[in-house]
Amino acid sequence: MIVTNLGRAALGVLLAGLAYARAAAGAEPSIHIVDAWARATPPGVENGAVYCKIQSHGGADRLVDARSSAARTVEIHESVARNGVVEMHRIDALALETGASVELAPGGTHVMLVGLVAPLVAGAKIEVSFVFATAGVVTVEVPVVDARAPPAVHEREHHGQ
Numbered sequence: 083m084i085v086t087n088l089g090r091a092a093l094g095v096l097l098a099g100l101a102y103a104r105a106a107a108g109a110e111p112s113i114h115i116v117d118a119w120a121r122a123t124p125p126g127v128e129n130g131a132v133y134c135k136i137q138s139h140g141g142a143d144r145l146v147d148a149r150s151s152a153a154r155t156v157e158i159h160e161s162v163a164r165n166g167v168v169e170m171h172r173i174d175a176l177a178l179e180t181g182a183s184v185e186l187a188p189g190g191t192h193v194m195l196v197g198l199v200a201p202l203v204a205g206a207k208i209e210v211s212f213v214f215a216t217a218g219v220v221t222v223e224v225p226v227v228d229a230r231a232p233p234a235v236h237e238r239e240h241h242g243q
Contacts (some may be wrong), residue, residue, distance in 0.1 A: 121202070136186065158174075159172055161189055193212075204235075
């Protein structure tokens, strides 16, 4: 009798967990990444950058990391002007307010690809995974554009839970 009740209790917990996972999987994504692009790099350049717009459609969140097989290391960077000199430095996280958008753009905040495995060639695509404290990982296919031309707006969205 005890074994049967324990078995029923375990089955109940398992079914409740599956129902929760199913509901979470069907939930509306809370993070959207749009218009991602990277600028092509000349031969010999070891670093590159990725730009995009991050939209939070859920609660507040934080971009805490990024990853890509295109580079040895991927960091979140911020450019700041001090005394007429623009300095770029790594930041630990990028805050996203509830319902807000954050633009990652040249001369501002961006995802830095440090130690490129190969030059970023116009027309190619690289994969970048953005890691959020709450929403988890959002992986984006990023087109590489010609450094001499303005980036084309693709209006492609990538979503995270």
